[in-house]
Amino acid sequence: MAAPGFERVAISEQEPAVRAKNFDEVCLGYTEEEAVVEAARCLNCKNPRCVQGCPVKIDIPAFITAVKERDFKGAYDKISESSALPAVCGRVCPQETQCEALCVRGIKGDAVAIGKLERFVADRAREEGIKPSKTAESNGHKVAVVGSGPAGLTCAGDLAKMGYEVTIFEALHEAGGVLTYGIPEFRLPKDTVVASEIENVKSLGVKIETNVVIGKSVTIDELMEDEGFEAVFIGSGAGLPMFMKIPGENAKGVFSANEYLTRSNLMKAFRPDSDTPIFRPAKVAVVGGGNVAMDAARTALRLGAEVTIVYRRSEAELPARVEEVHHAKEEGIKFEFLTNPVEILENEEHFVRAMKCVRMELGEPDASGRRRPVAIEGSEFELETDAVIMALGTSPNPLISSTTKGLETNKWKCIVADEETGATTKEGVYAGGDAVTGAATVILAMGAGKAAAKGIDDYFKNK
Amino acid sequence: MYLIKKKSVLHQSIFLMDVVAPRVAKYCQPGQFVIIRTDELGERIPLTVCDYDRDAGTVTIVVQIVGASTEKLSKMQEGDYIHDFVGPLGCPSELVTDDLEEVAKKKILFVAGGLGTAPVYPQVKWLHEHGIEADVIVGAKNKDLIILEDEMRKVAGNLYITTDDGSYVRKGLVTEVISDLVEKEGKKYDLCVSIGPMIMMKFCVMTTKKYDIPTIVSMNPIMVDGTGMCGACRLTVGDEVKFACIDGPEFDGFKVDFNEAMERMKLYKTEEGRRLLELREGDTHHGGCGNCGGDN
Numbered sequence: 001m002a003a004p005g006f007e008r009v010a011i012s013e014q015e016p017a018v019r020a021k022n023f024d025e026v027c028l029g030y031t032e033e034e035a036v037v038e039a040a041r042c043l044n045c046k047n048p049r050c051v052q053g054c055p056v057k058i059d060i061p062a063f064i065t066a067v068k069e070r071d072f073k074g075a076y077d078k079i080s081e082s083s084a085l086p087a088v089c090g091r092v093c094p095q096e097t098q099c100e101a102l103c104v105r106g107i108k109g110d111a112v113a114i115g116k117l118e119r120f121v122a123d124r125a126r127e128e129g130i131k132p133s134k135t136a137e138s139n140g141h142k143v144a145v146v147g148s149g150p151a152g153l154t155c156a157g158d159l160a161k162m163g164y165e166v167t168i169f170e171a172l173h174e175a176g177g178v179l180t181y182g183i184p185e186f187r188l189p190k191d192t193v194v195a196s197e198i199e200n201v202k203s204l205g206v207k208i209e210t211n212v213v214i215g216k217s218v219t220i221d222e223l224m225e226d227e228g229f230e231a232v233f234i235g236s237g238a239g240l241p242m243f244m245k246i247p248g249e250n251a252k253g254v255f256s257a258n259e260y261l262t263r264s265n266l267m268k269a270f271r272p273d274s275d276t277p278i279f280r281p282a283k284v285a286v287v288g289g290g291n292v293a294m295d296a297a298r299t300a301l302r303l304g305a306e307v308t309i310v311y312r313r314s315e316a317e318l319p320a321r322v323e324e325v326h327h328a329k330e331e332g333i334k335f336e337f338l339t340n341p342v343e344i345l346e347n348e349e350h351f352v353r354a355m356k357c358v359r360m361e362l363g364e365p366d367a368s369g370r371r372r373p374v375a376i377e378g379s380e381f382e383l384e385t386d387a388v389i390m391a392l393g394t395s396p397n398p399l400i401s402s403t404t405k406g407l408e409t410n411k412w413k414c415i416v417a418d419e420e421t422g423a424t425t426k427e428g429v430y431a432g433g434d435a436v437t438g439a440a441t442v443i444l445a446m447g448a449g450k451a452a453a454k455g456i457d458d459y460f461k462n463k
Numbered sequence: 464m465y466l467i468k469k470k471s472v473l474h475q476s477i478f479l480m481d482v483v484a485p486r487v488a489k490y491c492q493p494g495q496f497v498i499i500r501t502d503e504l505g506e507r508i509p510l511t512v513c514d515y516d517r518d519a520g521t522v523t524i525v526v527q528i529v530g531a532s533t534e535k536l537s538k539m540q541e542g543d544y545i546h547d548f549v550g551p552l553g554c555p556s557e558l559v560t561d562d563l564e565e566v567a568k569k570k571i572l573f574v575a576g577g578l579g580t581a582p583v584y585p586q587v588k589w590l591h592e593h594g595i596e597a598d599v600i601v602g603a604k605n606k607d608l609i610i611l612e613d614e615m616r617k618v619a620g621n622l623y624i625t626t627d628d629g630s631y632v633r634k635g636l637v638t639e640v641i642s643d644l645v646e647k648e649g650k651k652y653d654l655c656v657s658i659g660p661m662i663m664m665k666f667c668v669m670t671t672k673k674y675d676i677p678t679i680v681s682m683n684p685i686m687v688d689g690t691g692m693c694g695a696c697r698l699t700v701g702d703e704v705k706f707a708c709i710d711g712p713e714f715d716g717f718k719v720d721f722n723e724a725m726e727r728m729k730l731y732k733t734e735e736g737r738r739l740l741e742l743r744e745g746d747t748h749h750g751g752c753g754n755c756g757g758d759n
Binding site: 216252279399 | 487507552688691693694709727735
């Protein structure tokens with residue numbers, strides 16, 4: 001071991017060989033003793049750089065100080081001032097590029113494990129039945145929130161704390177958005193973590209109406225004109241899956257990651273008592289290199305498949321979190337880097353039998369600053385597989401923008417909204433999260449929901 | 464939770480339910496569909512709207528037992544609550560959104576096969592209420608499987624019924640009736656709307672193409688969310704890939720790749736069969752379903 005203080009307290013995880021066969025959470029979290037020891041590594045900087053790295057500006061040194069003193073309720077209250085979903089964020093935020101990336105401890109040694117400590121505090125609060133406290137009396141103003149994902153829940157929670165009467169409308173039968181349909185159980189347990197954080201938002205007075213598709217069941221104009229909502233926040237996410245538009249993509253056994261993950265996560269198809277079927281072949285290829293690709297691959301692995309991730313750039317460019325890639329590798333997922341599918345081949349019964357791929361090499365940097373992958377001529381080969389899961393990204397659903405008068409979108413169908421306030425081109429209507437930015441992270445969506453809650457409050461105050 | 468206000472059995476495998484769902488009842492239009500879920504672990508089942516009562520806040524669905532999920536629904540009674548009921552989803556039929564005067568100029572033929580009678584009904588009814596009488600062909604395997612006959616008779620111009628086995632009115636397939644009407648009775652149609660099993664719609668389109676009658680079909684592929692999120696329902700229409708849930712469910716029948724669509728329907732056939740077996744055998748079940756572990 002290196003000098004004390006330079007290394008973070010290690011966290012326990014399920015053994016790779018064991019967890020590859022179950023859907024239980026991979027990371028087991030800190031014990032109280034471990035958390036207190038890790039918290040003691042925080043230097044409580046006068047000018048805490050970590051807070052600047054947090055999209056929702058949690059007072060990190062303050063909550064860690066409370067952990068040091070074993071005042072876990074105090075720590076939870078501190079986090080709750082800024083975040084409605086600490087047990088979620090402690091698990092899925094890319095801390096390594098945000099708060100922890102700026103931690104002074106990280107200059108010489110490991111950064112303080114801020115995310116793991118946040119998770120510990122939130123889990124402890126849940127176990128002890130501690131709820132966030134409502135601060136303001138009702139002010140009588142009604143606000144509608146479209147979508148119950150991270151942006152919507154955050155915006156709704158913040159508005160409720162300020163005294164607004166908030167109703168969230170959710171298109172699916174269960175609240176949570178991507179936390180419920182997208183991120184798998186083994187990274188983010190649904191019944192314990194997600195459901196209880198949603199309950200916490202509801203305990204602030206927020207109502208959630210499921211099974212309402214805004215733009216179909218009712219429009220935003222009607223919510224404002226007929227149902228008495230004075231302001232609306234749109235946090236409807238980026239729900240439309242992309243495909244490659246290559247031959248064979250409609251063969252049986254080709255799925256969007258959205259479909260595959262929705263079947264497993266929302267519909268619980270991984271459980272034997274669920275009515276929803278999921279395709280369980282021997283070999284699965286996942287196309288893409290983001291967190292969603294890792295989630296789909298690791299789900300397929302747990303459903304019994306041999307899994308290969310096919311990514312057109314090299315390992316260095318993988319957009320997924322390092323931790324997720326590391327976990328995937330540990331569990332036995334294979335990677336084919338610098339490889340791109342060009343065709344999906346079917347058998348005589350129209351099931352996938354293989355994927356024709358080409359090898360790539362990295363050329364000049366493209367618009368994203370990453371070196372553009374270029375196909376190597378004559379390098380075609382067949383990758384044998386029974387299923388292909390496309391995890392290529394998603395784009396916003398035009399359902400809302402196309403049914404709301406005066407709501408401007410850009411060329412990518414993203415809603416145009418002010419970054420500071422969330423204000424859209426329509427009065428009283430605010431937006432944030434993936435619906436505005438295109439597919440991004442949970443925490444950025446939460447940051448946008450938070451900004452919009454403030455924007456909406458200012459709108460009422462200046463009305 | 465959504466109350467089942469009325470239930471009637473139309474056939475041993477087909478039943479009708481009026482469900483209290485005010486938001487859906489207020490906005491739904493002919494051609495659209497809903498998704499329902501019977502219970503906590505139930506599948507999301509897409510069903511085309513058969514009728515609606517905006518004042519009573521009810522939506523009528525007609526369901527045929529085809530698997531475990533629909534069998535579970537069939538066991539539910541008046542007074543029971545359906546766990547989830549969401550909609551209206553998909554686009555309304557163009558007949559109700561196009562300029563009414565233009566629609567009124569057209570001579571329209573509806574071709575309904577089996578359960579397809581249920582989604583055809585609200586369209587014919589809507590036209591009837593707007594002063595447009597359309598001809599309707601209803602076909603089924605046998606007399607028992609002809610549903611909504613009285614209701615349809617009230618709103619259709621001419622109603623032609625046919626059964627595969629000849630147990631009721633005509634004997635033969637709906638495509639033979641189309642040919643008879645056009646060739647023997649000299650009928651002229653400007654538009655055909657065909658809704659039924661995919662194989663029926665495929666052959667219907669082959670027939671109407673011969674007579675140059677533009678034909679709309681309503682596609683019912685495998686779906687999960689029904690809002691464009693999963694892409695399970697994708698179809699090839701002309702040169703494009705379309706999602707039935709948001710781009711449809713109605714499409715230009717001449718452009719739909721039916722063979723591909725029918726293949727894609729078969730994806731979970733084995734799993735569905737196993738599930739139904741497990742449900743029907745109940746406590747006596749001892750393997751073979753692939754779910755219970757009893758056969759491993």
